[in-house]
Amino acid sequence: MLLLSLLLLGLPDITTTQEGHMKDYKYGYQGSELYDKKPFCSWTCLLFTLQWPGGFCQSLNEETLCTIPESIDTWTIHGLWPLRVLSCCNCWPMFLSDVQELQVELTERWPSLVKTKSSFHFWRDEWHRHGACAACVEGMNSPLRYFQICLRLRGQFDVYRLLEDAGITPSCERPYKVAEVHSVLALFLGDKHEIQCVTDDQGREVWFQVKIPLSRNLTLGCDHHGDAGSDPGWSLSPGHPCPPQVPFYYYPIDHQHPQQPCG
Numbered sequence: 001m002l003l004l005s006l007l008l009l010g011l012p013d014i015t016t017t018q019e020g021h022m023k024d025y026k027y028g029y030q031g032s033e034l035y036d037k038k039p040f041c042s043w044t045c046l047l048f049t050l051q052w053p054g055g056f057c058q059s060l061n062e063e064t065l066c067t068i069p070e071s072i073d074t075w076t077i078h079g080l081w082p083l084r085v086l087s088c089c090n091c092w093p094m095f096l097s098d099v100q101e102l103q104v105e106l107t108e109r110w111p112s113l114v115k116t117k118s119s120f121h122f123w124r125d126e127w128h129r130h131g132a133c134a135a136c137v138e139g140m141n142s143p144l145r146y147f148q149i150c151l152r153l154r155g156q157f158d159v160y161r162l163l164e165d166a167g168i169t170p171s172c173e174r175p176y177k178v179a180e181v182h183s184v185l186a187l188f189l190g191d192k193h194e195i196q197c198v199t200d201d202q203g204r205e206v207w208f209q210v211k212i213p214l215s216r217n218l219t220l221g222c223d224h225h226g227d228a229g230s231d232p233g234w235s236l237s238p239g240h241p242c243p244p245q246v247p248f249y250y251y252p253i254d255h256q257h258p259q260q261p262c263g
């Protein structure tokens with residue numbers, strides 16, 4: 001525990017909010033007290049975030065940037081994020097060999113959809129931004145365990161099938177209402193999940209992401225104050241809660257024209 005706290009505190013990628021802790025570390029104040037105070041582990045809720053490739057490509061400004069690997073035809077993982085930890089740290093390096101045994105499954109379930117970023121870079125970024133802080137919980141305290149948990153959660157939440165069973169399938173023509181989709185998913189993802197949209201170049205609301213709140217022990221739902229959408233930690237990511245009054249589109253996946261699935 002002390003070792004972890006020293007690792008987290010002692011390395012360069014430290015923001016001003018942590019300056020106090022840095023000072024404490026440098027001047028040798030009590031380690032145990034530091035560990036309790038440090039921001040990395042103070043979270044109580046996680047967001048498990050899945051993305052829909054057919055919509056995700058609409059969130060990229062640059063036309064040619066998106067790629068959907070041929071084998072990808074369903075919801076993929078974006079990440080598992082401790083809530084209110086603004087940015088974690090680069091203090092715990094991750095290597096491909098750490099997740100070698102998961103590589104095939106991760107490639108299938110957690111692909112990069114951005115041409116300029118390899119899937120491994122995507123995983124490593126997520127580990128640095130979020131995973132190294134999720135690692136405060138015993139069951140997630142290594143890259144291998146963290147990614148295993150994510151894959152397990154992805155298996156648990158088969159959003160495509162849940163929707164399909166309720167007659168909600170990707171379409172270029174048929175818009176859906178937030179209330180309709182929310183009521184279907186609430187049965188499986190809890191009432192507090194959030195459906196997120198981007199606005200495409202024709203001004204349509206397009207569904208691209210769903211955020212599922214989980215507590216520290218990974219049970220569904222979590223009492224964080226305020227909704228996930230207004231959390232300052234996520235204001236940097238594209239998208240917004242799909243507006244309740246405006247029907248949105250659940251675009252199909254088009255591997256050839258990922259950014260123009262509807263012509």
Ligand SMILES: *[C@@H]1O[C@H](CO)[C@@H](O)[C@H](O)[C@H]1NC(C)=O
Nearest residue numbers: 215216217218219221222223
């Ligand atoms: C998980 O955590 C929540 C919130 O802290 C708690 O209410 C619930 O009882 C816990 N469930 C289990 C199975 O430990």
